[in-house]
Amino acid sequence: MIQDQPRTLYDKIWDDHLIETGEGGDSLVYIDRHLVHEVTSPQAFEGLRASGRRVRHPERTLAVVDHNVPTSPDRLLGIRNEESRVQVETLEANVAEFGLEYYSAADRRQGIVHIIGPEQGFTLPGTTIVCGDSHTSTHGAFGALAVGIGTSEVEHVLATQTLIQKKARNMLVEVTGAPPAGVGAKDIILAIIGRIGTAGGTGHVIEYAGEAVRGLSMEGRMTICNMSIEGGARAGMVAPDETTFAYLKDRPRAPKGEHWEKAVAWWRTLGSDEGAHFDKVVRLDAADLPPIVSWGSSPEDVVSIDGVVPDPDEILDENKRLSKKRALEYMGLTPGTKMTDIRLDRIFIGSCTNGRIEDLRTVAKIVEGRRIADGVSGMIVPGSGLVKAQAEAEGLDVILKGAGFDWREPGCSMCLGMNEDRLSPLERCASTSNRNFEGRQGFKGRTHLVSPAMAAAAAIAGRFVDVRTWS
Ligand SMILES: CC(C)[C@H](C(=O)O)[C@@H](O)C(=O)O
Numbered sequence: 432m433i434q435d436q437p438r439t440l441y442d443k444i445w446d447d448h449l450i451e452t453g454e455g456g457d458s459l460v461y462i463d464r465h466l467v468h469e470v471t472s473p474q475a476f477e478g479l480r481a482s483g484r485r486v487r488h489p490e491r492t493l494a495v496v497d498h499n500v501p502t503s504p505d506r507l508l509g510i511r512n513e514e515s516r517v518q519v520e521t522l523e524a525n526v527a528e529f530g531l532e533y534y535s536a537a538d539r540r541q542g543i544v545h546i547i548g549p550e551q552g553f554t555l556p557g558t559t560i561v562c563g564d565s566h567t568s569t570h571g572a573f574g575a576l577a578v579g580i581g582t583s584e585v586e587h588v589l590a591t592q593t594l595i596q597k598k599a600r601n602m603l604v605e606v607t608g609a610p611p612a613g614v615g616a617k618d619i620i621l622a623i624i625g626r627i628g629t630a631g632g633t634g635h636v637i638e639y640a641g642e643a644v645r646g647l648s649m650e651g652r653m654t655i656c657n658m659s660i661e662g663g664a665r666a667g668m669v670a671p672d673e674t675t676f677a678y679l680k681d682r683p684r685a686p687k688g689e690h691w692e693k694a695v696a697w698w699r700t701l702g703s704d705e706g707a708h709f710d711k712v713v714r715l716d717a718a719d720l721p722p723i724v725s726w727g728s729s730p731e732d733v734v735s736i737d738g739v740v741p742d743p744d745e746i747l748d749e750n751k752r753l754s755k756k757r758a759l760e761y762m763g764l765t766p767g768t769k770m771t772d773i774r775l776d777r778i779f780i781g782s783c784t785n786g787r788i789e790d791l792r793t794v795a796k797i798v799e800g801r802r803i804a805d806g807v808s809g810m811i812v813p814g815s816g817l818v819k820a821q822a823e824a825e826g827l828d829v830i831l832k833g834a835g836f837d838w839r840e841p842g843c844s845m846c847l848g849m850n851e852d853r854l855s856p857l858e859r860c861a862s863t864s865n866r867n868f869e870g871r872q873g874f875k876g877r878t879h880l881v882s883p884a885m886a887a888a889a890a891i892a893g894r895f896v897d898v899r900t901w902s
C-alpha cells in the first residue's frame with residue numbers, strides 16, 4: 432500500500448479495513464457493522480447452528496424486522512400470512528438464541544433496516560457496513576463503505592466479522608449546479624441511472640460529489656446512495672462533511688464527548704485526496720434538471736416530466752428494442768403519450784429511498800388543504816417508528832390524513848409487497864420506491880418511480896404533473 436499516493440474515499444476505507452489480499456485479488460476485509468433483517472438471515476443462523484458457532488461480535492450486529500411486517504394499525508395482533516409470520520418468528524428466535532439487539536414491530540425504533548441504521552448512529556463515516564440486502568448502499572451517504580451481501584456471506588460475517596471481497600474500481604459522479612425548486616435528490620439519481628444505465632456502475636464504487644450533492648441534506652444523500660445499486664454499482668458514497676456531523680451528533684449510538692471530537696477530526700480526513708484517480712467519471716448538471724418519471728420496468732427507463740412515452744422502434748439494438756417494447760406493453764402505455772396525460776390509480780409514499788422525515792414534510796407541504804383526486808388511493812408508510820413519531824409531533828399526519836392518505840405503520844410495505852400491501856393487476860402507481868420491475872408491487876401492477884414531490888402532486892391531480900409549475 433503506497434500511502435503517499437492520492438487516494439479516494441473508497442481507497443481509504445478499503446485500506447483501513449483490509450486484513451489480507453490473496454491470489455486473484457480476493458481480500459479479507461474487516462466489517463465494523465452488520466445489519467440483519469428477516470428475509471436473508473434464516474439460513475445464515477441455521478448455518479451457525481449446524482457448525483456450532485456463535486456470533487463473533489453481537490455488539491456490532493443489529494437486527495430488525497421490516498419486509499414482512501404488516502403496516503396496518505392492528506399489526507401487533509399477529510401476522511395472518513403464514514410465510515411472513517414464520518419469517519418474523521424465525522428472526523425473533525434467532526436473535527434470542529444468539530444474543531443480538533433486535534427491534535421488533537412493537538419497538539418504536541423499528542423500521543426499514545436502511546432507515547434505522549443512520550437514525551441510531553449505528554451507521555458512521557469511515558466504517559464498513561454490510562447487510563443481506565442490496566440497498567445497503569444507502570449507508571454510503573455517511574462516507575461509509577456499505578455493501579449488500581448474500582445469505583452465505585451473512586453467515587460468514589456473523590461468524591467472523593469479516594468478508595471476502597475483491598476491490599472494486601473507483602467511479603466519480605459529479606453533480607454540478609443547484610436543482611430548480613421541485614426537483615431534488617430522487618430526480619438526480621433517476622437522471623444519473625437514465626444516463627449510465629442499469630449496468631453503468633458495474634464493478635465500481637461510486638462517489639457522488641459536486642455542489643448539488645454537497646447542498647443535499649443527509650436524507651437526500653441517502654436517496655441518491657440508495658439507488659446506486661440500480662445503476663449496477665457495488666456501493667455509493669458521499670464524503671462526510673458538516674451536514675453529516677450535524678445529523679449524527681447525539682444519535683444514540685454515535686460517539687459521545689471526547690470520542691465525538693476525535694471521531695469528527697478523523698472523519699474530516701476521509702474525503703478523496705486532490706488528484707485521486709477515478710477509473711470512470713460522469714458529470715451531470717442539476718441546474719436545469721427537470722422532474723423525472725419512469726415509464727418502463729427498469730429504473731433506467733426514465734423521461735422528463737415534460738416529455739412523452741418513448742418509441743422503442745427508434746432503438747437500433749434489437750434485443751433492447753424488444754425488451755423496451757415488452758416493458759411498454761406491460762406498463763400499458765403507448766409511445767408519444769405525454770407523461771402529464773398518464774392517469775394514476777395508486778400512490779405509494781415510503782421505502783428506504785424516500786420514507787424519511789424530509790420526504791414526508793415535502794409531501795405534507797404540497798397536499799396541505801387539498802384532497803386526493805377521485806378514484807385515486809394513497810398510502811404513506813413512514814420508514815421507521817421514529818420517523819412516524821416525528822411526523823406526528825409536527826402534525827404532518829393530520830395534514831396527510833386530511834388530504835385522504837392512509838397513514839400506516841413502518842416497514843418496506845408496497846415497495847415490494849412481501850406483506851399484504853400490494854397493487855392489484857393493471858393498477859398504475861406513482862411510487863417513491865426504487866424498483867419498477869414487473870410484478871414488484873403486486874402481480875401485473877404498474878410502477879412509476881417518482882420523487883415524493885411528484886407523488887404528492889400526482890395524488891392531488893390524479894395524473895403526473897410538472898411540479899416546477901404546478902400549484
Ligand atoms: C428482500 C431483499 C433481499 C431485497 C434486496 O436485497 O434488496 C429487498 O430489500 C429488495 O429491495 O428487493
Ligand code: SF4
Pocket residue numbers: 497498543544545564566782783784842843846847864865
Ligand atoms: S424498502 Fe424496498 S428497497 Fe428498501 S429494503 Fe425494503 S424492500 Fe428493499
